[in-house]
Amino acid sequence: MGLSSPVPVLGAGGWGTALAVALTRAGHPATLWARRPDFAARLAEVRENREYLPGVTLPPGVAVTSDLARAVAGAEFALVVVPSVGVPDLLAELPRELGLVLCAKGLAPDGGRLTDLARGLGFTRVAILSGPNHAEEVGRGLPAATVVASTDAGLADAVQAALVSPTLRVYTSRDEVGVELGGVLKNVIALAAGLVDGLNLGDNAKAAIITRGLREMGRYLVSQGAHEDTVYGLSGLGDLVATATSRHSRNRAAGEAIARGDHPIHRPQQGGKVVEGLRTAGLLDTWASAHGQDLPIVRAVALVASGEWTPDQGIASLMGRDARAELDG
Numbered sequence: 001m002g003l004s005s006p007v008p009v010l011g012a013g014g015w016g017t018a019l020a021v022a023l024t025r026a027g028h029p030a031t032l033w034a035r036r037p038d039f040a041a042r043l044a045e046v047r048e049n050r051e052y053l054p055g056v057t058l059p060p061g062v063a064v065t066s067d068l069a070r071a072v073a074g075a076e077f078a079l080v081v082v083p084s085v086g087v088p089d090l091l092a093e094l095p096r097e098l099g100l101v102l103c104a105k106g107l108a109p110d111g112g113r114l115t116d117l118a119r120g121l122g123f124t125r126v127a128i129l130s131g132p133n134h135a136e137e138v139g140r141g142l143p144a145a146t147v148v149a150s151t152d153a154g155l156a157d158a159v160q161a162a163l164v165s166p167t168l169r170v171y172t173s174r175d176e177v178g179v180e181l182g183g184v185l186k187n188v189i190a191l192a193a194g195l196v197d198g199l200n201l202g203d204n205a206k207a208a209i210i211t212r213g214l215r216e217m218g219r220y221l222v223s224q225g226a227h228e229d230t231v232y233g234l235s236g237l238g239d240l241v242a243t244a245t246s247r248h249s250r251n252r253a254a255g256e257a258i259a260r261g262d263h264p265i266h267r268p269q270q271g272g273k274v275v276e277g278l279r280t281a282g283l284l285d286t287w288a289s290a291h292g293q294d295l296p297i298v299r300a301v302a303l304v305a306s307g308e309w310t311p312d313q314g315i316a317s318l319m320g321r322d323a324r325a326e327l328d329g
């Protein structure tokens with residue numbers, strides 16, 4: 001892909017829209033693909049994604065289409081930015097020679113990684129983009145940093161070159177597993193932090209959830225083959241802090257709403273916006289039970305999210321665990 005070829009951005013929610021704008025800031029045109037033709041037509045005309053990223057004007061370098069084949073024609077790689085639940089159907093329609101930059105922070109339907117799903121479908125060039133990146137801030141050009149991870153060094157370098165700009169620092173990593181799963185797990189811990197907020201349990205409890213959540217993330221990531229240091233990088237600790245403490249986070253807000261009794265807990269969407277952690281918690285809890293792994297915060301969030309436990313029961317389950325040494329798990 002030459003420098004002036006548009007980069008396809010597949011998914012016109014908040015993050016896809018912000019990434020399309022970020023590409024133009026980096027000097028590259030983007031083609032933003034929206035699934036619904038009427039939505040794409042409105043976005044092309046109004047030049048603002050009022051549903052998912054209000055207040056950010058689409059620059060002239062962003063073209064909008066609902067024609068998927070046209071969006072990816074001739075591209076070396078595409079940013080895939082639909083929610084995880086929509087990734088399998090979207091990938092099924094894409095040419096296998098296309099490089100994929102997976103941007104969803106969620107799991108495949110079987111609880112596995114989306115990068116594995118992509119390779120299982122026959123894609124050979126696969127990367128993950130993840131970090132502390134609220135669309136609301138990246139869309140406005142506030143300074144941020146992110147990570148593109150791939151075992152394909154050429155792909156990671158190409159994505160870095162396409163996205164890096166004075167307001168977005170893009171680091172590369174070879175630890176695909178660690179970068180992908182950090183983004184997946186932090187949503188669940190942020191939901192737990194939201195429960196703490198909604199129950200007014202205080203700053204000590206919030207700090208404890210974040211810190212113990214980070215350890216839980218670390219145990220799971222390393223068990224899946226991640227490098228331990230990645231847990232403490234932008235896609236791990238960085239994104240956990242950004243999500244668990246942010247007024248922008250849908251996951252944190254969903255936990256807060258559940259604790260206040262005003263969230264429809266069986267619906268994985270909030271006001272039409274995706275809350276990945278609600279789905280992830282159940283998938284991960286099922287995996288942990290099957291593999292005898294102890295993920296207590298994941299378990300509490302899964303059972304609260306499914307309605308089996310009240311938020312108070314979830315917190316009690318964490319406070320009532322056996323006494324132990326801090327570094328013992």
Ligand SMILES: NC(=O)c1ccc[n+]([C@@H]2O[C@H](COP(=O)([O-])OP(=O)(O)OC[C@H]3O[C@@H](n4cnc5c(N)ncnc54)[C@H](O)[C@@H]3O)[C@@H](O)[C@H]2O)c1
Pocket residue numbers: 011012013014015016035052081082083084085086087090103104105106133134135136272273274276
């Ligand atoms: N919003 C952020 O700040 C942010 C930042 C980093 C990563 N992410 C991740 O990016 C992914 C997308 O999140 P978002 O915030 O852009 O979503 P969003 O909630 O803003 O919008 C979701 C978009 O996806 C579309 N969509 C829903 N189901 C779909 C399907 N089955 N197939 C195709 N399109 C579908 C919707 O129509 C909508 O355009 C999520 O996995 C999220 O965790 C979001």
Ligand SMILES: O=P(O)(O)OC[C@H](O)CO
Pocket residue numbers: 105131132133134135187190239242243248249250251252274275276
């Ligand atoms: O709004 P959330 O909770 O989906 O978080 C958005 C991003 O993942 C933050 O990095």
